[in-house]
Amino acid sequence: MTYKRKKYHHGDTHLKKRWRLRNRKKDLDEIDTDLKEDNAEKLLNQDIDLDLPGAAQHYCLHCARYFIDEHSLNEHFKTKVHKRRLKALELEPYTVEESERAAGHGNFKLPTKRKIETQNINKKSLTDADGDTILEDDIPNKYFNECFEKIDLVREELRKRKCKIDLNKIQNLWSIYQELELVKSNYDREREEISKQLSKLIKSEPDSETTNKLKIQNKLIKDNLRKLKVPLWSAEEAAILEYLKLPNALHSTTPDSVNNVFFTHLSPPRSKKDHLKIAKDLNIMNFKKNENYYLIGDAAIFELGAKFYMNSMLRKSNFVQFSNPDFVKSVVVEGCGLDHTDPDSTFILHHNDDTKLNINNRLHLTGGGSLFSFMAYYTKNILYPKVLPLKVFTMGRQYVPSPSNEDSLFHVSQSSVVELFSATRTAQEMEELFSEMIQLLKLSYSQLGYHFQMSFLSADKLNTWESSRVIVEMYSTSLDSYVEIANISLSGDFISKRLMFTYVDNKQTQFPHIISGTMLNVPKLLACVLEQDEEFELPTQFQVKNWSI
Amino acid sequence: MVFYSILRVKFLRKLIYNRSYSYSSFPDVDIDYYCNSNNFHEIKQNIKQRKGIGDIERVLNVYKLMKSTPVTDGSYSSLKHNLYKELSILPNKTHPVVQQYEENPSVVHELNEKKSFTDYEPLEFSEITRRLNLMRTDKLGYTCGHKSYYFLGGLAELEESLIKYTISSLLNKKFKLVSVPDILPSKILESCGITINNNRTQIYSLDPHHHGPDLYLSGTAEMSLAGLLMNTIHKKDSLPLKLAAVSRCYRAETSNVIEERGIYRVHQFTKVEMFAVTTPENSESMLEYIRQTQEELFAALGFHMRVLDMPPHELGAPAYRKYDIEAWLPGRNMYGEISSCSNCTDYQSRRLNIKFKDGNHHGYVHTLNGTACAIPRMLIALVENNQDPKGKISIPKTLQSFTGGKQYIVRNSIPDLKLAKIKK
Known part of the structure; x- marks a missing residue:
């Protein structure tokens, strides 16, 4: 084969592979049925299948894709591909009924648009310094609250153990975290309200003074939220790391100071x-x-x-x-x-x-x-x-x-x-x-x-x-x-x-x-x-x- | 780096109780032999045949240079240091019979009949243990590191009974049992012919910043036993000295060869080792005795095996002659090495300063070592040879008295595990 002829087919196999049936992903209307609550629940909680990426534990509902771990799934949510897909799903899929309406059976109806949001991202879990999860629960809140509820008991046990952990420090760290969390949720609420108002105003009076003012406000809050992210994370980590140093609860058989x-x-x-x-x-x-x-x-x-x-x-x-x-x-x-x-x-x-x-x-x-x-x-x-x-x-x-x-x-x-x-x-x-x-x-x-x-x-x-x-x-x-x-x-x-x-x-x-x-x-x-x-x-x-x- | 500077304080404290051993600074290598230019061709031929490292020409050059410099000269000590460095990596001599072998080992003899599996295809160790749930090797990289394994239930009991069987047989043969340390200083390892301090080392070591600079994990009990005998003098009539030890062995190397898959070559395992110290005249007969002991131990377990006299290039640097025993592994359809024994003549004793005394005559002893039972390979051989199409493993008669009369290993009662579904 001459070298030149070889050049004519550059990229062929690559395309052919993409068009193979086995590589066919779900169509938009199929995904639309997946979005129904029952189906969605099933897809997001699949059994372990070792043949699929990440044993089928990290699935993006909207893109119908499996990811190898939670990190790559979360990264994927930030990509253009994913956002484009969310946009594409906004429009209700074309149906037989709609085609009939178009042919003169019934009255024309504008296709509805829906708000599509990324699937519920992870519930929070406790992670330690090296990033592996060590306590798994819906909310770390539960552990801290349990701990602070019986704080006198915990303090007493620390004394018995002659352990030098400072409970007040943990409490402080935790309250700092909670304060930050409160600030964050306030911002979130404000932002939501502003965007509601904005969406109403933007159509009727796109260039009015109030619209512009709201836009600026929205941007400000966005910036604040971004700035808050790092301190919030480090506050959380600090509190959790301290919490993890707390010793186990004492058993009733354990004597105080003498064997x-x-x-x-x-x-x-x-x-x-x-x-x-x-x-x-x-x-x-x-x-x-x-x-x-x-x-x-x-x-x-x-x-x-x-x-x-x-x-x-x-x-x-x-x-x-x-x-x-x-x-x-x-x-x-x-x-x-x-x-x-x-x-x-x-x-x-x-x-x-x-x-x-x-x-x-x-x-x-x-x-x-x-x-x-x-x-x-x-x-x-x-x-x-x-x-x-x-x-x-x-x-x-x-x-x-x-x-x-x-x-x-x-x-x-x-x-x-x-x-x-x-x-x-x-x-x-x-x-x-x-x-x-x-x-x-x-x-x-x-x-x-x-x-x-x-x-x-x-x-x-x-x-x-x-x-x-x-x-x-x-x-x-x-x-x-x-x-x-x-x-x-x-x-x-x-x-x-x-x-x-x-x-x-x-x-x-x-x-x-x-x-x-x-x-x-x-x-x-x-x-x-x-x-x-x-x-x-x-x-x-x-x-x-x-x-x- | 920040991390290490914090720890330097701890490191200094540790050093205080790492009291060092007292060594003679240079090993007493046979200079008269190696540095005699008459032996040049013999030594060169030996190195070539063994595909070993070491350069006799450089040794002779340094030796001549050292001879020509006066002792008082400043460069003398560094030359001497150089010479001994070069000398110590030269391999041992080779047994004259072994020199005749080309590339392939010679089969000394075969023991026991090959078991025939006519009515069904024999399974491999990993498959049998998977079916009976006797071993776990998967998904351990995250918690225990590469190539780790757990023996469960019946297999762990079989391991214990193998140790009992081997040790009680060796005690009957008047071996002296020793319990050895697994963490050793580098000096002992080097004297046994192990090269350390290079990147691709076979030996694990403890973190030098945390635990002091010179602690290594022993690769075989031979090293620890050699360390026990270091700097000792034995009366001639107290020899031969026969020792046995059960220990954990740690080896950093593994292989990706398909024949060595599963637990054939692992990082850590239990092994029973024999070690003998003899006078130079008796070392060859002692090697035969150790080989015979091994044959007796293994033959009673019933599987087919062959005894090989290994060719020069298969010998490690310290060995003078080495026998390997290979067991037939029907599941893999091949022979697998289950033990070896070698005669190290005075290679180790010169480096470790182990001598004997006969009246006023002092001489270096000869050391020998041999495997009495390397657990993982022995288990592979036992399980593959004694498998039953119905899915159980029969225990050889000889071992039954050590397993409390148990005749079969059946499916284990330890539950299967399910990988945690990590929902976050």
Whole structure:
């Protein structure tokens, strides 16, 4: 083929593709029927269809187009294409009746014009700094009002937690936002009135003084509204960010300032021993520093055996086993109520990709045996209500930056753990499961034959996301105090709201209540067992011969 | 940048408790061998055959230059530094038998019969697990990062029973169990023959601004175990030393090759590793022993596999000889590597300063390592070979005592998930 001939067909395929039947979009009269309320509702709430753009979740009714996400849909509303379409739809479609009238049946009627408006854009939702939605509801108002209604209670709880959040600041921020919102709605109303008057006047006296005056007024208000936009947004964001820092509500079991011990098994060891020295003498540990230690021989068997023992206890009570990945993204860390930029709460991985570093989207090493890893599984997911309560567990690593300089197994940054996780429908169901789990802990640890005690942790020691925590403590003779070796925490719907973990009941979106906990922390347990009065030996339950049946 | 300057304060504080290890500054590489011009052709041929990096000509040039400069000269130390840098990237020697192989590995032998699937087409691991809801790999990029996976129910239990089975067998063989750290300083990694500090690194590291400059995630327990033995001297009669460890392994690289889809090559997985320290005379027999141990462990699980002696270009820099075991994966209709074992002779021990003592004679030990059980690949092999047309997976007899007598893995009771419909 000569080069010249090739040139004659430039653009052909491009046009042909456009005219193919499969690319045919809806006609205006079809869209007109879509605009009827029933149809419109159906189209705007379509089921998930993975073959369509954005799984058919972002649909523009007037243009009959799917968009990949909310952002592009909103951008589309601002385009000329969309506005032209709205204009085109204003005229009532041509009908058989109209054609008959034109042919002499009946009287001529001017086609009616309608006012077409862009479909109801999003209801407001709470977003955090990195722009992902974390609380989903019609109005953030509800949360703030709820919070301010019982403001004394909230203030009291903050005091108990010894938390330094300033409630007045939140209230101030919120009132600033509301003031701005009020100004905005006033402007909106004014503008509407002016445009009403204008539309009346503009036909009768297009160049009169009042018309011109109104035009200028309208322009002024428009400008003011535009100027208001930025402060309004930042006021909203500031208020919401502060609000999100508020800790979870306290549970009735949480004592005020002193731990409430409710169960004690056997009596504490008396001899003064140091686990590091004993382990060194027995040659079962090589402790270099908190970030770097080795368990050797019996201590390593202890680690595996303890995990296998706890696993079998959990399987007996119908928990389902998981095996989790060790990395989570910043969203999950933040959603679980921790500061994802704080290197003391999680290990942050080095970003050696070519892509630009975004501090809100990094990888964190938390270990599979952590609440984060379970939440990463359930984030943005819907459950069927019949599967609740959910009872799962995993064995794995847990990585926490070492909280202290002091060398000991109590402060190591890497632990082998057994972590459990549970989601329930209601607060009531959560309480029942909670007491069931406490019984399970009691049973599992009593069988080992060491002294331990169980207590409710006091409010000031709780994490922000917890509303109550039960801990198992063993006595460390080297520290001369009790050490927490296992825990179970209630967090209600605090985390599930932030990470959009939901279930549907009677067509209503509900947030499950979450219980989570570290059932076994091997290094801490090992340290306490080494400091017992008796010589160290592997508990029978942990021995290799008991791994199989 | 504003962000980092704020954090500099924290970084300084962190440095205080990142106490450094004490190292000898230069690894004791065999200079007499590498810098002897008589060995020039042998070494050059070896590098070429292994398609390895390193430039022996440059090493010799720097060496000559260094010899001709007096020790007191200012440039001497920088020359020495240069020389050791060049020396340390040279690969290990290669076993004479292996040198004869061309491009392809030689099959040592095959174990177990290939299971025949005459009446139905065997399915692939991902398809089987999807049908039984045993694994989730989709839509996790947003919360856990690329190529993450969760094992659910029966599959997680199978993982646990594999660890139990492997460890109790190894303990019977008098291996010493060690629990190792997964976060290591760079020195140990480099001594094991891993190149770090380049852009396309295979190793994850912790953020140097937040957690101190020198912390990496271990890619295999071999590195951590080598770190345990660093700077130690062993009595000759206490050798051979046989260690085993269960650990998490983190690897930054993955591939987009179609054969390696699914969980065949992943960023993080659990692995049981064997590690042996021997005297130089015994390292070759120890390699055979490790290979035999692997064969015994895997053969009892019933699937077909073949043992390969790997050709020079497949060897990593530290390896002297390497055996791979490949299992037959009927769903993929191919062999997949499930384990390898290699003899590193004195390559690692010279860099880590691990010695043995025989009377007054001191010498470098030989180190060997081998996989005892790499969970994801082992699960692929087990599930694909033991699938049932009716949709369940039978558990091999050997593992049944570790799964509490369970004979089959059936559909999991963990509910399917539905993607949240995000209405805003």
